[in-house]
Structure formats: structure tokens, C-alpha cells
Amino acid sequence: MFNILMADPISHEGLDVLQKSEFVTVVGDTGLIPEELKNRISEFDALLVRSQTKVTREIIEKAINLKIIGRAGVGVDNIDLDAATEYGIIVVNAPNGNTNSAAEHTMAMIMALSRKIPQAHFALKNHRWERSKYVGVELKNKTLGIIGLGRIGTEVAYRAKGQRMNVMAYDPFLTEEKAEKMGVDYGGFEDVLKQADYITVHTPLLKETRHMIGPEAFEMMKNDVHIVNCARGGIIDEAALYDALVSGKAAGAAIDVLEEEPFQDHRLLDLPQVIATPHLGASTVEAQENVAIDVCQDVLSHLTGDLVKNPVNLSSVPSDILSQIEPYFHLAEKLGHFLIHLTKDVPEEVNIYYSGKLSDVKIAPITRNAVKGLLQRHLGSHVNDVNALYLAEKKDITIHENRTSTTKGFTNMITVEVKTKSGVRRVSGTLLNGLGARIVRVDHYSVDVMPEGHIVIIHHQDLPGVIGKMGSLLAKHDINIATMQVDRSDIGGDAIMILTIDKYLEKDGLDELKELEEITDVTAVDL
Numbered sequence: 447m448f449n450i451l452m453a454d455p456i457s458h459e460g461l462d463v464l465q466k467s468e469f470v471t472v473v474g475d476t477g478l479i480p481e482e483l484k485n486r487i488s489e490f491d492a493l494l495v496r497s498q499t500k501v502t503r504e505i506i507e508k509a510i511n512l513k514i515i516g517r518a519g520v521g522v523d524n525i526d527l528d529a530a531t532e533y534g535i536i537v538v539n540a541p542n543g544n545t546n547s548a549a550e551h552t553m554a555m556i557m558a559l560s561r562k563i564p565q566a567h568f569a570l571k572n573h574r575w576e577r578s579k580y581v582g583v584e585l586k587n588k589t590l591g592i593i594g595l596g597r598i599g600t601e602v603a604y605r606a607k608g609q610r611m612n613v614m615a616y617d618p619f620l621t622e623e624k625a626e627k628m629g630v631d632y633g634g635f636e637d638v639l640k641q642a643d644y645i646t647v648h649t650p651l652l653k654e655t656r657h658m659i660g661p662e663a664f665e666m667m668k669n670d671v672h673i674v675n676c677a678r679g680g681i682i683d684e685a686a687l688y689d690a691l692v693s694g695k696a697a698g699a700a701i702d703v704l705e706e707e708p709f710q711d712h713r714l715l716d717l718p719q720v721i722a723t724p725h726l727g728a729s730t731v732e733a734q735e736n737v738a739i740d741v742c743q744d745v746l747s748h749l750t751g752d753l754v755k756n757p758v759n760l761s762s763v764p765s766d767i768l769s770q771i772e773p774y775f776h777l778a779e780k781l782g783h784f785l786i787h788l789t790k791d792v793p794e795e796v797n798i799y800y801s802g803k804l805s806d807v808k809i810a811p812i813t814r815n816a817v818k819g820l821l822q823r824h825l826g827s828h829v830n831d832v833n834a835l836y837l838a839e840k841k842d843i844t845i846h847e848n849r850t851s852t853t854k855g856f857t858n859m860i861t862v863e864v865k866t867k868s869g870v871r872r873v874s875g876t877l878l879n880g881l882g883a884r885i886v887r888v889d890h891y892s893v894d895v896m897p898e899g900h901i902v903i904i905h906h907q908d909l910p911g912v913i914g915k916m917g918s919l920l921a922k923h924d925i926n927i928a929t930m931q932v933d934r935s936d937i938g939g940d941a942i943m944i945l946t947i948d949k950y951l952e953k954d955g956l957d958e959l960k961e962l963e964e965i966t967d968v969t970a971v972d973l
């Protein structure tokens with residue numbers, strides 16, 4: 447049974463997804479202060495949040511059972527992603543469910559700002575009939591500058607065009623061709639700042655975007671510019687915005703998000719030309735339903751061993767590609783696990799070669815599984831595909847991926863090679879059509895071994911009688927040999943024998959095997 451903590455309120459349609467499962471229990475405890483969350487987090491396998499709860503490194507360090515953090519929304523700036531990755535905790539979000547809601551809210555804010563609707567409404571509610579005070583400006587033929595033309599920015603662009611605005615956008619991934627197709631003017635960051643009558647930001651809050659609209663940016667803007675932030679507090683430097691509004695450079699601002707939420711400093715909110723909502727961009731019934739369902743499905747998938755759709759700290763793989771590569775995950779992990787048992791020194795470099803039909807597929811997720819298999823032997827079962835590459839880097843192990851289209855007789859092959867100061871060891875495996883995974887090479891020897899169960903790898907001299915001696919010794923320990931594979935470099939030279947046996951070979955049996963004079967090395971692996 448997995449315990450899930452819902453730390454921020456999430457729509458019941460999502461919770462229904464979880465509650466239908468017999469594998470999970472959901473505890474709803476919203477509004478915990480950081481200290482309380484820190485004290486309780488070790489009880490939980492999964493954590494569900496929106497933007498209120500800050501999932502800091504301190505909390506993650508205490509989350510000894512946590513496997514997944516689900517963010518019912520887009521922005522993950524409230525979660526310490528580096529810490530989550532380091533501790534092998536997958537973070538998932540719900541990137542699509544609130545796009546429409548946020549775009550509609552942005553348009554509502556732009557219109558309300560232009561026609562001073564909140565101010566006029568407030569006056570009238572206070573029984574003041576102030577018609578001449580609230581003269582607005584039209585949107586038609588004005589230029590809307592969009593910084594960040596992703597999901598929400600794009601939807602805002604289409605809506606603004608419906609208002610007959612000219613739209614100009616800057617996004618590092620926007621090409622001139624794409625802009626033309628969308629009917630949007632293409633510009634650099636500064637072009638947008640200089641030409642727009644309205645500027646709306648739709649980037650995530652990142653190191654690079656924090657305070658990207660600061661004093662210098664305001665300096666470049668047109669006089670009487672209108673500023674809109676329905677993305678994240680901190681993208682616009684609030685002190686610079688305040689100065690621009692007070693100096694008259696900016697005519698008004700509409701803000702849904704603040705650098706500190708709930709607000710501490712209300713200077714900006716007190717300005718009459720500022721209209722504001724308390725982070726309501728995603729607060730529609732529809733959006734909350736969408737994001738809750740999406741995130742809860744991913745949380746349940748992960749806890750029950752399925753792949754997630756919207757990982758944040760892992761690259762996501764489209765389902766058609768995933769169906770091609772997923773069968774290799776298990777093989778890659780087994781190869782890594784097998785090889786690390788043959789590796790006697792500290793691994794310094796790992797090369798993974800993909801060949802045949804694996805030479806042109808997305809290999810990164812397969813690599814993560816190979817590295818997971820390699821590291822788990824010494825670092826334990828907390829190594830997973832979220833933190834495998836991070837942990838390898840921390841241990842100064844460099845990982846290289848290589849592709850070749852040629853395979854020696856196999857349609858697909860993965861070779862994992864480990865370099866240590868004493869040499870190089872490698873193992874290759876393939877998926878045989880209809881027959882499953884096979885280890886087909888160990889160093890320069892050809893073999894055919896199913897990577898399952900109890901395996902003994904014996905390096906020996908190719909002399910008559912060795913196989914018999916070894917068989918008798920195992921029989922003495924009541925060990926039955928299920929399969930045996932033998933290969934040699936040349937007659938009478940070095941040879942390898944790989945046995946699959948029916949039960950675990952205890953240390954005393956292993957030591958006795960090592961004592962046989964023809965045997966140079968024995969390794970037991972449980973796969």
C-alpha cells in the first residue's frame with residue numbers, strides 16, 4: 447500500500463483516480479507549515495502539490511520513502527528539482543490542462559486593464575458615479591509583445607489577434623518561419639520591448655528569466671506601456687515595475703502573480719493603475735479538473751510500476767518511441783548489473799554502444815537503465831533511472847553513448863563497456879525476436895545466456911577434465927546446472943564457462959571453485 451499526501455487542494459476528479467486504486471491511500475492535509483511537512487514527509491510515497499507548498503531540499507532530505515512529487519499545474523519553481531533528482535524522486539507536472547484557463551485569464555486582465563474595469567467597478571460599488579475618470583484605451587491596432595511563446599503565450603497570441611491587435615513575440619525557440627505561419631511578428635527580446643504597447647510574459651521562472659524585465663528593460667519600452675504578468679512573480683522585477691508606474695513610464699500593470707505569495711509588500715498593489723488577482727490563472731473548474739486527473743494518473747502509474755507521461759526531471763519520451771525502446775530497458779539494466787560483477791576496480795568510464803536497429807532510436811532512457819544496473823551493486827536500490835546519471839557524475843564516472851549501424855549477426859545489440867585503471871571489460875546483449883533477452887558476448891567470448899536467475903562466470907584454462915571437476919564440485923554442494931555455455935580464445939588457451947544454476951551459490955562453494963588449479967576467476971551474479 448502506498449501513502450500519498452495531498453498538501454495543496456486538488457480537484458476531486460483527480461483524487462477519484464487514486465481512490466479507485468486498491469494500492470494507494472490518500473491523506474489530505476493542506477496548509478501544513480514547512481516544519482510540519484518536514485516532520486511528516488517520511489510517512490509518504492507520493493506528494494501532491496500546487497504552487498503553494500514549497501518542496502525544498504530540506505523537505506526532500508527527510509523524504510526517505512518519497513518516490514514521486516506530482517505538481518497539479520505547470521510551474522515547478524516551488525520544487526527543488528536538483529534535490530529531487532539527487533534523491534531519485536521523479537517530479538511530474540500537468541503541462542496541458544490549464545493552458546486555456548491561463549490564456550483566458552491573461553486576456554481578461556489585458557481587457558480589464560485597458561478599460562479600468564476593476565477601478566470603475568470599485569468606485570461604483572462604493573456608490574461613486576465617476577464616468578469621466580475611467581476613460582480607457584482600445585486594443586485594436588495596438589502591439590502586444592509576448593515574451594515566451596509556449597503553450598500559454600501561443601494561445602494568448604491567437605486571442606489577441608481576435609481583438610485585432612498586432613502580435614510580436616520573442617522566444618528562443620521561435621523561428622521566423624513559425625512566426626510567419628502564426629501571423630506573429632518575429633523579434634528579439636529588445637525589439638519586443640521597444641515596439642510593444644502591451645507586454646505580457648509567459649516564460650517559466652528560471653535563473654535566466656528572473657528579473658528579465660528590470661530597470662534596463664523598462665528603459666527601452668515605449669512610454670505608456672501596459673505590463674501584464676500572469677506567469678510567475680519574479681519574472682518582472684517588482685521594484686522596477688513600481689518605479690516605472692510611479693514615474694509614468696508605464697501606464698498600468700495587471701498582475702496575477704507576485705514575487706512573494708501571499709504578498710508581504712503591498713506597495714505595488716496600492717497603486718491605482720495596478721490591477722491584480724491572487725494567482726487565479728489556473729483557477730477554473732475545467733483546468734483544475736484537467737490537471738488533477740493528469741497528475742494523479744501519473745502518480746498512480748509511477749507507484750504501480752508504469753511509465754509516466756509528464757516527467758519534469760527526466761526527458762519524456764513520446765509513446766510511439768517508448769514502445770520501441772522500452773523492451774530494451776530490462777536488458778540494459780541486466781547488462782550493467784552483470785558487468786559490474788566482473789569489474790574488479792573502480793569504474794572510471796562507461797561506454798555504451800548501440801547497434802543495428804538501436805542505432806537510430808532515442809537511446810538516453812536505455813542508457814539510464816544500463817547505468818542504474820551498474821551502480822546499484824555498490825550504491826544500493828535507491829539508484830533509479832531518475833538519479834542514475836547524476837550519481838555516476840558524482841562518482842566521477844563518465845558515460846558515453848555510441849551508435850553504430852553494423853551488428854555481427856544480430857538485428858540489435860547493446861554493448862556496455864567499463865574502463866578501470868586495470869583494463870576494460872565488456873558485455874553485449876540482444877533481444878531475440880520472440881525469444882527474449884540474451885547475453886551474447888562477454889569480453890571477446892561468444893556466449894548465449896539468458897540474463898535471469900543465478901549465474902556463475904568461470905574463467906579457466908581450456909584443458910580436458912575441467913568441466914567434470916567443476917560439475918562434481920557443484921554437485922557436492924547440491925547445485926544443479928541448468929545451462930552451460932563454453933567458449934575459448936584458442937585450443938588449450940583461456941576459456942570462459944557461464945553456468946546458470948538452480949540455486950544461489952554460497953561463499954564456501956564459490957571459494958572451493960576458485961581453488962581448482964585450472965580456474966583463474968569465478969564470479970557469481972544474481973540477475
Ligand SMILES: NC(=O)C1=CN([C@@H]2O[C@H](COP(=O)(O)OP(=O)(O)OC[C@H]3O[C@@H](n4cnc5c(N)ncnc54)[C@H](O)[C@@H]3O)[C@@H](O)[C@H]2O)C=CC1
Binds near residue numbers: 599648676
Ligand atoms: N498564473 C497561473 O496560474 C499560471 C501560470 N503559469 C506559468 O506560465 C508559465 C508558462 O507556461 P506554459 O506556456 O504552459 O509553458 P511552456 O513551457 O509551454 O512555455 C514557456 C515558453 O517560455 C519560453 N522561454 C523560456 N525562457 C525564455 C526566455 N528567456 N525568453 C523568452 N522565452 C523564454 C520557452 O521557450 C517556452 O516556449 C509556467 O511556467 C508557469 O510559471 C502557468 C499556468 C497557470
Ligand SMILES: O=C(O)C(=O)COP(=O)(O)O
Binds near residue numbers: 677727
Ligand atoms: O500551473 C501553474 O504554473 C500555476 O501557476 C497554477 O498554480 P496553482 O496550481 O493554481 O497554484
